[in-house]
Amino acid sequence: MDALSNQQLNQFREHAAAYVEFNEAEWIVCIQHLSILKLKKKEHFIEPGQVCKTLGFVLSGSVRYYHIIDGKDITNYFSFENDYVSSYKSFLTGEPSISYIQALEPTTILTVSKKNWDAMLNNPMLAYKIERFGRLLAEYYLICYEDRVTAFITQTPEERYLKLLESGKDIIRRMPQHYIANFLGITPVSLSRIRKRILV
Amino acid sequence: MDALSNQQLNQFREHAAAYVEFNEAEWIVCIQHLSILKLKKKEHFIEPGQVCKTLGFVLSGSVRYYHIIDGKDITNYFSFENDYVSSYKSFLTGEPSISYIQALEPTTILTVSKKNWDAMLNNPMLAYKIERFGRLLAEYYLICYEDRVTAFITQTPEERYLKLLESGKDIIRRMPQHYIANFLGITPVSLSRIRKRILV
């Protein structure tokens, strides 16, 4: 765990401002609960069986969420800089994580431990704004996942890929194709065929 | 809109207690923001294009969420008694809903309008607890949707159906099979084949 720089804190503060703005007094208390986590390429943020005790905000780099199913590596999700990262279900419920989260490049994450998160929720000075922050964050990801479920229900793999080409620029540009295939719910071979089909 | 009975309010209060407990003074103010909506069988809670201005709690009955895609009816989700109901994305963002929500039987829903929801969030007496309630509610559905996405990514349709047999008793027992098929991301014909396969 390194010290936090002002630059790092400001990067987070700016993004958090979309949800809640802290005054100076609050901010000073708030940042006492934060740490920096640096992950090397391929290092893990969380592994299955561990309880995820960290909620993170990616300052730089990227991570992927994946499962090992029958010995096969299946990528589920990505977070890039200025996204949040956690094995949410595990973080929120205290159950062990069922997935891996792995840095895909050297990645710097601003973190709050579950203990500090709960401390902020119980600190009268911060409680209201942290509740609000947590609500808006959860609502944001709720909507993301709702959209993704709807895509699985109503669209073909090809349609999902075409949509990703429009609205998933970061994923398309920065992720290898076999990760994207998993993310879309298909095999890499199948995605390769879809791409060929589309070009015709 | 009917008057609210004590029985109805208590039913909700008991379930809300899992998230937050209101004292008497708070509760009295809180319930001033609530209404009752009765839907007849096949009546709609929301239709595409409308902004969803209501968050509901199903007191009795059931609803299904569905889309019309290329003229075909695709069921996406269900809510039963003691579940919440809303076109969440629309309710939260103010964008028009993209799906229908329809009562499957005579259904009674305890509702809060977006206006009253926002009023409670801005009422100092209630703000903190409503933020907290909203956070825990959003977290609950975030986890539901996260699990569902993971199932699409990591499981076959057959595996998803087997899992539903275990943990989706209400859906299995109360919903017609073609709705369940959509919910699992497959066609009714395909689900019928899966069921035949499993029995062998």
Next chain:
DNA sequence: CTAATTTCTTATCTTAAGATAACGTTTTCA
């Protein structure tokens, strides 16, 4: 109570995805 509608299954045919392997290319990293 009967007619209409809905629901589920079955069959056929078509289409696309999964499994696997091979191969060339690119990237990694020791």
Next chain:
DNA sequence: TGAAAACGTTATCTTAAGATAAGAAATTAG
């Protein structure tokens, strides 16, 4: 820099799902 690993495409074969239609069974509604 050179060997190993990772990546993307292609081919083949298998399997399962989609589209469609028909018919039986169950449910609903007038």
